[in-house]
Amino acid sequence: MTEQPKFQRRKRRGAVAVVEQPQRIAEQPVDHTLEELEALIAEKEALLQRKAELEAKRLREAEREAERARAAKAAEEQARQAKAARDAELEAKRQARQAELEAQKKRDAEQAKLAQIERAAKPKTPLVLARPPEPKPTPAPVFDPEASWKAIDRFQLDPQRLAERNVITALRQDPSHTRFDILRTRMLQALSENGWKRVAITSPTKDCGKTFTAANLAISLSRQENCRTVLLDLDMRSPSLHKIFGVSDTGAIGDMLRGDISPEAHLQGFAPNSIAAGSHVAIGFNGIVEPYAAELLQDPSTRAVLDEIERQFKPNVMLFDLPPALLNDDVIAMRPHIDALLIVAAGGMTKANDIKETERRLGDGIPLLGVVLNKAEHVESSDYPY
Template identity: 50%
Template sequence: MAKRSGRDGRRRLGAGARQEMLARIAAAGGLRARRPAPSAGPDPAAAALREAVLDLQAARLPQLHDMWDSLPTLTVDAARLERNLVIAAARRDPAHAAFDVLRTRLLRALRDNGWHRVAVTSPTDGCGKTFTAANLAVSLSRYEGCRTLLLDLDLRSPGLAPTLGVAAPGPISDWLRGAEPLEAHLRRIGPNPLGIGGLGVALNDRAESFPAELLRDPATGAALAAMQAALSPDVVLYDLPPALAHDDVAAFRDQYDGVLMVVGGGRNSAEQIREAVRRIGDDKPVLGIILNRAEEERASGAA
């Protein structure tokens, strides 16, 4: 039974209850007593607890391991990122501030709802979704303690590797199908003078013949669940194909919590935007609609 300590008022387990608890721990863990329980001493229950701790240590039970620090690192080149319009890296272009505003609003929405996984898509090709995903990921990574993952899941036209200046990263499908372990494909951005912090990337250099089927495959769901369990990311950004071109975004819907829709100025009509949102479904909230290529819209005189 529980007793009340006169020192701090907290409830304490009695000796019999402690012995029963230790017996249950030993039974649950398959442990055997390695030494006889002490028969004398001021507190036999406390001595038995020490013995149980020794047994737990000796049993070499599996330890939880954070894989993040052991991931292979990836070197980024500031000049190449700037040439590829990753403007959030060097922060020379004043437009980088828009991504800082976007990250703050996105993090607030995710934390308010307990979400982590975001699909980045667009109604049609050429709207700048990969540009947006890369710049947002870099901006997010600069927040202290914000661990961000960026995955290229546009399996029809992968574009993140050239955007980040990475040659031949290999096919991401090998990992999604379970043929490769996570650490064989995911890379963490290494130390750099740009201040890019907690950012991991999974890139791709091969188009798939059946991308929607792979995105919906239970093996892909299992690979992504294992990734989240191993790395505990704060934000996962999935760069996906355009929503109106194919059914990939719909096929992948179980794997994301919300959507960022990148709209091309002068490229997308209001009807296309509405249809893209409709295809995603009412149960997947649109966390933001980002207008990209606005200068093209102004040049065309579009409203």
């Protein structure tokens, strides 16, 4: 082998050294085992998972923060709107109050102007009264008589019984019923013209038909519109009005006249019926004989009760069925309580002297409405019953 120069040998050795060094490094043994690598990988994965969890937590926190921000903004907007509404309401109230004050100011100005005009129109000299004005009386309370009419008891009318008892105004089948209608109308006119209310019905002697006349008049008057009628059976020595109307629960009219029972508790009226008898008829029946009838009629309690009936019921007509005038002094005792007299005479029984004697006993102070001729035969249809 040809010997090479020294510097070339040195250069070659350096190249070999450079080439051989990586080989030696690659050939060095690995210090880490497989278990260590797996542990490192697991640790890395745990770190990555932890990082992901932290990132998710951060995102959730960011979302909650954004939600709180939105809620705060919404609450702020709601508060702003509420404040704006309150401000608008206060402004409306302020404007309304301002308008009211201006209107009141205008009214005050007008009143002041009117007061100034009145003061200018009044005389400067004050008015001197001779005496202080009297206080106005307090008006009395208005009394409604309908309450009393509604309070009385009612009884049923039996048309057949009334017909059997000769109450011809009930069924109106007998042509003579028109005579009672004429009597009713003339009597009402006479009472109205003279301001009378109380009419005594009597006869000179018994069996002349005075109770028959009173019952027929009551039925006829009940059909007169706006006419309130009170009929009292004051023939207390021989009461019979309840027999005509078929009423058994009569009570004693003497108890009413003494003031033991009130008029509205004793009086009775017609119940709704088929004969068109009105509801404004109040009848005071009597079922007990009164031995001291004249004394009771003269007692002050009788006057008080009759006045109370007028006050409570405001009747237009008060009919008193009295006993025969020539048999006792009951009619004379009743004289201070009546306004007018109606005498019932029986055809063929009553004499002219009886009628004159009846008028004489009652005196000139009691007006005679007329004489009703009952039980008369062959009377022309154009004749009146009195």
